[in-house]
Amino acid sequence: MSDVAKKKQVDRNRTIDPAASEVLARKLPVDTAYDRYLAQQPQCKFGDTGICCRICIQGPCRITPKAPKGICGATAYTIVARNLVRSVLGGTAAHSDHAKHILLTLKALLEGNAPDYTIKSTEKLHAVAERFDIPVAGRTDLEILADLVELGMEDFMRMDGKKSQWIEKTITPGRLEKFNECGIMPTSIFEVIAGATAQTHMGMDADPVNLIFKALQAALADYAGEHIGTDMSDVIFGIPEPVYTEANMGVIDPQKVNIAVHGHNPLLSEMVVVAARELEEEARAAGAEGIQLMGVCCTGNEVLMRQGVPLVTNFISQELPIMTGAIDAMVVDLQCIMPGIQTVAECYHTRIVTTSESVKIPGAYHVDFSEEKALEHAKEVIRIGIEGFKERAGAECEIPEIKNKVVAGFSLETLYDLFSSINADAPIKVLTDALKSGQLRGVALLAGCNNLKVKHDDNHLTIAKELAKNDVLLVATGCAAGAFAKMGLLSPEAVEEYAGDGLKSFIHSLNEANADKLKGNLPLVFHMGSCVDNSRAMNLATAIANDLGVDTPKIPYVVSAPEAMSEKAIAIGCWNVAMGLPVHVGVVPPVTGSELVNGIATQIAHDVYGGYFIWETDPQQAAQKLLEALDYRSWKLKVHDETAEKYGAKASAAW
Ligand code: BF8
Ligand code: SF4
Numbered sequence: 001m002s003d004v005a006k007k008k009q010v011d012r013n014r015t016i017d018p019a020a021s022e023v024l025a026r027k028l029p030v031d032t033a034y035d036r037y038l039a040q041q042p043q044c045k046f047g048d049t050g051i052c053c054r055i056c057i058q059g060p061c062r063i064t065p066k067a068p069k070g071i072c073g074a075t076a077y078t079i080v081a082r083n084l085v086r087s088v089l090g091g092t093a094a095h096s097d098h099a100k101h102i103l104l105t106l107k108a109l110l111e112g113n114a115p116d117y118t119i120k121s122t123e124k125l126h127a128v129a130e131r132f133d134i135p136v137a138g139r140t141d142l143e144i145l146a147d148l149v150e151l152g153m154e155d156f157m158r159m160d161g162k163k164s165q166w167i168e169k170t171i172t173p174g175r176l177e178k179f180n181e182c183g184i185m186p187t188s189i190f191e192v193i194a195g196a197t198a199q200t201h202m203g204m205d206a207d208p209v210n211l212i213f214k215a216l217q218a219a220l221a222d223y224a225g226e227h228i229g230t231d232m233s234d235v236i237f238g239i240p241e242p243v244y245t246e247a248n249m250g251v252i253d254p255q256k257v258n259i260a261v262h263g264h265n266p267l268l269s270e271m272v273v274v275a276a277r278e279l280e281e282e283a284r285a286a287g288a289e290g291i292q293l294m295g296v297c298c299t300g301n302e303v304l305m306r307q308g309v310p311l312v313t314n315f316i317s318q319e320l321p322i323m324t325g326a327i328d329a330m331v332v333d334l335q336c337i338m339p340g341i342q343t344v345a346e347c348y349h350t351r352i353v354t355t356s357e358s359v360k361i362p363g364a365y366h367v368d369f370s371e372e373k374a375l376e377h378a379k380e381v382i383r384i385g386i387e388g389f390k391e392r393a394g395a396e397c398e399i400p401e402i403k404n405k406v407v408a409g410f411s412l413e414t415l416y417d418l419f420s421s422i423n424a425d426a427p428i429k430v431l432t433d434a435l436k437s438g439q440l441r442g443v444a445l446l447a448g449c450n451n452l453k454v455k456h457d458d459n460h461l462t463i464a465k466e467l468a469k470n471d472v473l474l475v476a477t478g479c480a481a482g483a484f485a486k487m488g489l490l491s492p493e494a495v496e497e498y499a500g501d502g503l504k505s506f507i508h509s510l511n512e513a514n515a516d517k518l519k520g521n522l523p524l525v526f527h528m529g530s531c532v533d534n535s536r537a538m539n540l541a542t543a544i545a546n547d548l549g550v551d552t553p554k555i556p557y558v559v560s561a562p563e564a565m566s567e568k569a570i571a572i573g574c575w576n577v578a579m580g581l582p583v584h585v586g587v588v589p590p591v592t593g594s595e596l597v598n599g600i601a602t603q604i605a606h607d608v609y610g611g612y613f614i615w616e617t618d619p620q621q622a623a624q625k626l627l628e629a630l631d632y633r634s635w636k637l638k639v640h641d642e643t644a645e646k647y648g649a650k651a652s653a654a655w
Contacts, residue, residue, distance in 0.1 A: 011038055015456035017486055019249040019400040020317040023324065026398070029347040032319050033340060037452040049593030050080040056202035063593060074206060080594035081211035082200045084570070088218045089196055091571025094335055095532055096156070096189045096225030097358075098265050102232040103152045105267055105371045109236075110146050114371040116271060119145060120238040124413075128231045131169050145235070152228050158188035166224040166231075170535075172542055174551030175579060178609065184217040184578065192221040212600050216609075219574030226572075229532040233302070237270050240409040240529065243308035244519055247485035250403030251310035252326050255289040259385040260312055260321060261303060262296035262341075263333030264530060268355050268369050269299045271378035272331060273307050279382045286386050287393065296321070297336045298530035301481060305409050305529050314457075314482030315565065316450035319344045326397035328388030331381050333369075334359045336449075336566065349391040351384050404488035407520060408527035410475070412536050412543075415526065421513035428547045430510075431473070435544070435556055435634070439502045441471045442630030443544070445537040445576075446480040446525070448561030448569045451587050457483040459562030459586040459619040464489055464498075466623035468524055471502035472630065475540065478531040480562065485527065492521035499524055534572050538579060548637070550651055553580030553610020556633040558626045562586035562619065573613065577601075580610035582629040584622050588615045 012034040013024050046052040051063035053070050061070030108114035119141050126136050134147045163185045179185040186192045196218045199205045261269040276291040283291045294312040295303050303309040312321045322344045329351040342361045345352045354360050355369040369377045419427035434440040460483040484490050495507050511521045528536045545552045559576045564585050576583045591597050606612035616622040644651040
């Protein structure tokens with residue numbers, strides 16, 4: 001074997017997931033993301049550092065010592081900042097488009113045009129309505145929903161200067177003041193997307209600071225979109241509660257019709273769950289022992305959280321379950337769907353089924369999913385899977401026998417419910433008391449994707465274990481949560497194996513207080529949902545700050561996207577910084593081509609907003625930096641509290 005071939009053999013196994021590793025070790029009929037990553041090396045340094053501009057077609061203009069300006073005179077800081085704004089906009093548009101679909105489905109429900117959907121959670125409907133002072137008493141659910149949908153639509157389309165209600169009503173008073181003072185409070189989502197896209201057109205804004213502020217405004221619009229998505233999904237599909245299930249490729253059952261749902265939007269996948277139950281007999285008639293549904297990426301997280309559907313894998317390994325030869329259909333909705341799945345599927349009997357008019361893949365099946373005929377379309381999808389099963393009949397499957405126990409479903413409501421068994425009057429105090437006493441060293445949100453610039457899932461697992469050992473309470477979303485699900489960190493056993501004494505005693509006390517409510521013990525990491533559900537994690541941070549009587553930049557709460565990949569992750573990172581939180585990113589994003597922009601992201605942001613970015617590719621180092629950020633905040637909070645007590649004043653809101 002040549003040296004190159006040997007290197008390829010070693011390198012393509014860039015994963016710590018044993019199931020993914022087992023599949024990659026085989027002789028495969030077609031390349032995967034792991035191979036294509038290698039084929040892309042070395043990657044372009046101009047793109048990698050953000051100093052390539054293609055905003056007008058005089059470009060691409062690349063910044064070098066010999067050519068320090070683009071043809072129009074744009075310098076590195078303008079180009080890097082402009083590219084950053086455009087990346088955030090991609091994320092904001094994606095999350096908001098998702099939320100818009102849910103809002104439009106609720107509107108169709110109100111008009112009688114979405115007969116298969118109902119209001120599943122009156123509790124959430126009332127809670128969200130009350131947040132916006134929408135009257136609840138004496139009104140029907142549909143009347144309340146009508147007002148809420150109208151407000152949601154206004155938050156998308158308003159142009160009169162009034163500010164985004166979903167932001168105004170869900171953040172601390174300190175943040176509201178800060179965003180208004182800095183002029184970054186969005187009016188509405190579409191308004192920001194149009195305004196920021198215009199601002200980054202050729203020959204528009206050249207000021208990097210002004211551009212970065214625009215990026216933060218666009219990121220706040222992303223927060224609004226995510227929040228609307230989460231709230232409305234809970235109304236229509238229910239608030240997630242603890243579920244007990246499994247994850248990783250061992251959930252594939254060769255005797256059943258295996259259907260994977262992949263993407264982000266629960267509008268389709270929730271219906272697929274219903275359709276699968278109804279068509280169980282058809283599957284049996286085809287010779288299967290039933291239908292095995294499983295999830296990939298954030299649609300996987302959505303149906304895991306609400307329906308207990310097992311998760312088969314996360315983002316970067318999405319092609320690999322197909323390579324077991326046992327997936328009969330992979331149904332995709334939108335976002336994070338690699339076109340590569342179709343090429344892989346063509347080597348097997350697997351049907352890829354696209355369902356969104358904005359996501360089509362040449363060669364794939366397409367079911368034009370609509371809310372008017374949701375269940376009918378979901379059944380069509382299941383029948384495509386059953387046909388796939390018939391074609392598979394007798395073919396050999398190679399399924400890694402690897403799966404782990406999962407406890408998921410930790411919406412904020414569920415966390416409060418668990419806390420209320422200890423402190424019914426003020427549930428959040430269970431957490432803030434543990435932070436103040438030092439039983440917990442802090443809270444960390446582990447979020448985001450996979451990115452082959454690091455070994456698949458390695459950063460996620462290393463950082464989580466190190467933080468858990470140091471008594472940090474962990475909440476997770478997106479493909480980070482997927483990594484923990486696959487690798488056993490969402491299990492009660494992981495508490496005993498990885499938690500430090502403080503975290504262990506905190507989780508044990510919750511187990512004891514909730515023994516009658518829970519079917520089993522709590523996990524090491526609390527799965528809060530998909531990427532739009534980062535809004536839940538932010539609500540937790542806001543509740544901590546409000547309870548402590550300070551603004552978010554003072555609370556011992558950090559965010560990490562250990563393997564960030566998508567524009568959505570960039571948007572999420574930016575709004576978390578604006579919210580005042582330290583945000584670690586485990587791959588260096590394309591901003592280092594401008595020292596100024598890089599400095600704004602990693603230092604100046606702190607001076608203005610209290611939050612800042614930490615780029616650190618080494619997961620052990622990253623964990624240490626996150627712990628330092630938590631310790632600094634705890635120490636400062638204590639000093640401020642003691643000073644306030646001494647002078648009989650309130651703790652300072654400054655940081
Ligand atoms: O919204 S974590 S790879 S699946 S972008 Fe995509 Fe990233 Fe996964 Fe979910 Ni989020
Ligand atoms: Fe080049 Fe300026 Fe056009 Fe960008 S906008 S491609 S820097 S000329």
